[in-house]
Amino acid sequence: MFHEGELAVQDRAGVRLEAARLSGMLAPGGLSRGAAGWLAERTLAVVTGRDAAGRLWASALTGAPGFLAGLGRTLRVGAxxxxxxxxxxxxxxxxxxxxxxxxxxxxxxxxxxxxxxVDELTIDVAEAFGNCPQYIHPRRLEAAPAAPATFTAPGKLSPADVAAVRGADTFFLGTAHPVRGADASHRGGPPGFLRSDGDGGELWWPDYPGNNMFNSLGNLAADPAAALLVPDFTTGRTLHLSGTATVEWTEAGTGAPDEVTGRRVRFHPTAVVAGVHPALTAR
Structure with a gap:
């Protein structure tokens, strides 16, 4: 069942009936054998959760095929x-x-x-569902190198960080609902679809057409906490951003050419961690 935030955004977008046809995807359930087999072949996942202080973040988990192992209600992460x-x-x-x-x-x-x-990351699965291939840029991750990931906490975006944000064609969005919990989703578009106002004090992006369920935007309607993970697949550099986000409704077709839905998401970062994650280089 959809929660109140998802229903509110669906109503505002006028797609409540279309979304209802997909509500079965969110029914409680575990990992089927097919889903477990597909997960076992993956080398990359992104997790959304809260740190010890309660701040929401999104982080990459990488490993050789088999590092995601599960069936039914249990998923173990060997990373x-x-x-x-x-x-x-x-x-x-x-x-x-x-x-x-x-x-x-x-x-x-x-x-x-x-x-x-947390000693061996283990998730008691509440729901598992696939998403369509829209906006995913084809690329192949390099074989995971031996070099470990490293991180710094600059506190705010540097000019180089802002340039990286403006050149990104992919990022991951973390959101959460007060009862239903956290969610991790993928966002993709042409380089530059993730915009920065000025010195990076605020970021925003147009909300492209999707499956009309509005899991992420629905969470934001209930709780503004948000997290971004912005990878640079050329260098392996990552930006982890934590802050708040709001959905802005505009008149469809009145902004940039890619603003076709009349929806924007505006993100205000309040904490920044920069990393170098060699396993996220791609070709």
Missing amino acids: TLPAGDPLHDLPAGQRVGLIAIDFATRRRMRVNGTLTR
Whole structure:
């Protein structure tokens, strides 16, 4: 069932009936054998959760095929969040969201549930569902190198960070609902679709047409906490941004050429962690 935030955004967008046809995707359930088999072949996932201070972040998990192992209600993640990653010390017992993605075949799957263990990341799966291939740029991640990920916490975006944001064609969005928990989703578009106003004090992007369920925007309608993970697949550099976001409604077709839905998301970062994640280089 959709929660009140998702229903409110669906109503505002005039797609309540279209979304209702997909509501079964959100029915409680675990990982089927097909879903578990697909996850077992992946080398990249992104998790959304809260750190020990309650701040929302999105972080990358990488490993060789098989590092995502599960069936039914249990998903085990054979990877750690290294020291310096904003979710390195994420507490157990919280609701988390995870998205696994294969850029080469343009497929992705979301898995949401409760984090039950942190010594070996283990998720009690509440729901798992696939998303369409829209806006996924085909690329192949390089084989995971031996070099570990490293992180710094500059506190705010540098001019180089702002340039990286403006050149990105992919980012991951973390949101959360007060009861239903966290969610991780993928956003893609032409380079420059993620905009920065001025010195990066605010970012925004047009909300492109999708499946009309509005899981992310619905969460924002209920709780403005948001997190962005912006990867640079050429260098392996990552930007982790935590802050708040709001949905802005405009008149469709009155902005830039890609603003066709009349919806924007405006994000205000309040914390920044920069990383170098060699496993996120691609060709």
